[in-house]
Amino acid sequence: MKLRTKITILTTAIVIIVGFLTTISVRGVIINAFREELEKKAKSVAGNLSERVANFILLGDYFQTTQALNEVLNKEKDLEYVFVTDGEGKIFAHTFNGGVPVGILSWNPLKNKIVNVQLLDTEKGFIRDAGVSIFPNTKSELHLGIREDSLKSTLITMRNITVPIIISMIFLGAIASFFISRLITEPLNKFVEFTDVLGRGEFGKRLEIHSRDEIGQLSHSFNRLSMELRAAKENMKEAYTYTHLLQAEKLSSIGQISAGLAHELKNPVTTLKMLFQAFKEQPDMTKEDAEVIHNEIEKIDNILTKFLGFVKQKDVNASDININSLIERVLSLATFDLKNKRIAVHKDMLETLPAIKGNESLFEHVFLNLILNSIDAMPYGGEIRISGKTDDNFAEVMIWDKGCGIPLKIKSKVFDPFFTTKANGTGLGLSIAYNIVKAHGGKLFFDSNEGVGTVFTVRLPKEVKNG
Ligand SMILES: Nc1ncnc2c1ncn2[C@@H]1O[C@H](COP(=O)(O)OP(=O)(O)OP(=O)(O)O)[C@@H](O)[C@H]1O
């Protein structure tokens, strides 16, 4: 059940219970007040009448007594009966039409009291019998019975007034609780949606709730959390890049590079050695042999060219570079591959980037390698987006692709010299690019999701520190 429904049901139930209890207690107060009033009236009417008929009884005037009793009976509309007893306690006169009810004298015995009121439960409903002694110390008494007719009609009137009031209270209460529950649940729903947003890793977004109550405080805390998560994510990224920096530093020590280089050259050189060994014994060379030799020499050349770029990367001949036209040039170098693999290229905001000081051919190498890597990541076509961004101190070029992505387990290796997952790769592309960007005082880092794509960012300072 939704929270909103629960709140509506709960508040409606409270309204109903409060309405019910109020009605019951008001009804009780009315009944008590009415009965007190009735008792007073009964005592007063009985007292007056007893004074009036005292003489008639003394004189034994049955006629006058009965007349007086009937007069009062007709005048007071709630009166059911009146009767008087003589000094010996026998019925002297009464107003009963169908004869005196059996046992009437035992209904409300005075037992030496001057006045007594007794509630009788009769066939005609509750009747209050008020008895007064006419002559003290004798058995002569006057009794009158008062019905609760007017109490009944008062209660009916009360019911007619209160029932519609209670129904409208319940109705208004239900409507009010519906809106109140909305006030509570709406921000809660926003919180739930927001936790989904955070769950998706979209940190840095804000909840737009501006109340000054606890909900407002909570949304403030959520927004702080979102900002802190973003900062933490960025710090992690930095740390990740920093780890690479250290690693690349470590690996760029000449011993390791040489070991890698020797390892890379070993295969083509061994092939060549074996071929030449064979020529010594049988000097006729076939077309296939020539092709193998050519390919192996290409491989060696490729490795050495890149390696030389790697070693020479400190010689930065700085000039002003227009990044937009540099990217244009690099794209034209890759036109064949782009067309062949049906890859669309979109450029975004590159014109807004300021000119960067640096060695143009080295940067050509950086961007060409990044674009070729993106192309390699999308063998069945796709899209590359190259976007620019700038702030006070830095200019950034981002190369996004929707390719295979870099699996988690090789993320820490891609900048290593000679690390490659490609059959014909040298694994020098990124490590050379990394060192070139670093030599210009910038940073090269990436973000990648396996199966979704990769973005490499080249971040360069506007003021270049050479070397
Ligand atoms: N955009 C990318 N998408 C997926 N994987 C990538 C991407 N860029 C680099 N890689 C991974 O990083 C590895 C190293 O890249 P690097 O450019 O250093 O070498 P390479 O491309 O394999 O070889 P070469 O640059 O000599 O052609 C690649 O083999 C590939 O596995």
Ligand SMILES: [Mg+2]
């Ligand atoms: Mg490469």
